[in-house]
Amino acid sequence: MKEDKQLLVLTHLSQLLDFVTGIGGFIVPLILWITKKDEIFGMDAHGKAILNFRISMFIYILICIPLIFLFGLGILGFIVIGIFYLIFPIINAIKVSNNEAPNYPFSIAFIK
Numbered sequence: 001m002k003e004d005k006q007l008l009v010l011t012h013l014s015q016l017l018d019f020v021t022g023i024g025g026f027i028v029p030l031i032l033w034i035t036k037k038d039e040i041f042g043m044d045a046h047g048k049a050i051l052n053f054r055i056s057m058f059i060y061i062l063i064c065i066p067l068i069f070l071f072g073l074g075i076l077g078f079i080v081i082g083i084f085y086l087i088f089p090i091i092n093a094i095k096v097s098n099n100e101a102p103n104y105p106f107s108i109a110f111i112k
Helices: 005-021 024-036 043-067 073-097
Strands: none
Touching: 005 024, 005 043, 005 073, 024 043, 043 073
16 A cells, blocks of 8 residues: 555545536545545545535535524525534544645544
8 A cells, every 4th residue: 555645635625516517525435435435545544534525414414404584594504514524524634745644624433
């Protein structure tokens, strides 16, 4: 296995493709994880962290939809989730470049 920090950083930052394409922020990290997890040192752990974060955030979005009718709490939830989608990939890309483990708060471990 070889070490490629730049690819790991790009994997975290590829989540931001959601702001451009809508769904690319899930598909690109998924494809990178599937194809490179046995070749790049650390890709398995980083890929799992990213996918667990993405799946968790999708579930939180589904929970916010009915909460819109309850005093507009769902709209506040959408705003918070949007901020998470923007900030945490950037923070974790910086952590990867500093040889730190990824940390996505509020993430449920679906893929272990």
